[in-house]
Amino acid sequence: xxxKKHRAEDTWAPLQESLDDFQPAHLxxxxxxYLAPRIPPDTQGLDERTRRxxxxxxxxxxxxxAGAWYTKADARLGNESLGGYGLHGFFSSQGRPPELGVExxxxxxxxxxxxxxxxxxxxxxxxxxLALPPDEEDRxxxxxxxxxxxxxxxxxxxxxxxxxxxxxxxxLGWLLESQGIHxxxxxxxxxREALTDFTSWSAPSTDAAxxxxxxxxxxxxxxxxxxxxxxxxxx
Numbered sequence: 001x002x003x004k005k006h007r008a009e010d011t012w013a014p015l016q017e018s019l020d021d022f023q024p025a026h027l028x029x030x031x032x033x034y035l036a037p038r039i040p041p042d043t044q045g046l047d048e049r050t051r052r053x054x055x056x057x058x059x060x061x062x063x064x065x066a067g068a069w070y071t072k073a074d075a076r077l078g079n080e081s082l083g084g085y086g087l088h089g090f091f092s093s094q095g096r097p098p099e100l101g102v103e104x105x106x107x108x109x110x111x112x113x114x115x116x117x118x119x120x121x122x123x124x125x126x127x128x129x130l131a132l133p134p135d136e137e138d139r140x141x142x143x144x145x146x147x148x149x150x151x152x153x154x155x156x157x158x159x160x161x162x163x164x165x166x167x168x169x170x171x172l173g174w175l176l177e178s179q180g181i182h183x184x185x186x187x188x189x190x191x192r193e194a195l196t197d198f199t200s201w202s203a204p205s206t207d208a209a210x211x212x213x214x215x216x217x218x219x220x221x222x223x224x225x226x227x228x229x230x231x232x233x234x235x
Contacts, residue, residue, distance in 0.1 A: 012174035021067030031106045075116035119157035127178035140221045147213035155203045165198035190219030
């Protein structure tokens with residue numbers, strides 16, 4: 001699959017439409033049904049093969065039942081996933097004695113999912129509140145402020161853990177899509193380059209965030225204006 005095709009398919013709209021599919025109580029019951037027979041109360045330890053099988057089984061279960069947002073937002077369980085930094089319990093001991101309690105692990109899983117889902121819902125609410133003005137200069141200024149707000153929301157959700165800037169990149173792409181701005185290759189390049197200096201475990205400075213926001217907003221507005229001119233010329 002080409003990057004262009006993948007990007008066109010992985011848009012904000014289907015992700016946003018799936019947010020109401022998150023039903024923690026239902027997921028808890030499914031996880032309990034899957035895990036309880038595989039982790040008896042007297043279990044003392046798990047070999048790596050069993051641990052990996054459990055991880056893959058839980059991921060498959062969530063992919064099927066949590067909602068499309070679980071896979072489309074990179075919210076899947078894993079060291080670099082939103083809400084899943086550092087696997088818990090029986091998935092990985094991380095140098096600690098493993099926690100083998102089924103119920104405690106279910107709560108950890110749902111807590112991690114809740115962080116990701118809350119971030120997406122917060123983005124959705126913010127996106128809906130935006131109204132970009134028609135004037136190009138004003139549009140760029142408002143969009144720049146929006147980019148900085150989305151960066152701040154992602155910093156808050158991730159605590160800057162791991163490759164948090166990857167989620168910032170995703171969220172900024174969704175911001176543009178939510179406002180009807182096409183993610184051209186030119187815009188994608190601006191997104192990548194603007195976030196290049198963002199690092200793990202550290203929020204960008206005010207100046208760095210402002211510079212990145214201005215770069216992304218200007219590129220997005222110019223690309224959108226060019227597209228509209230082309231469309232008008234064709235018509």
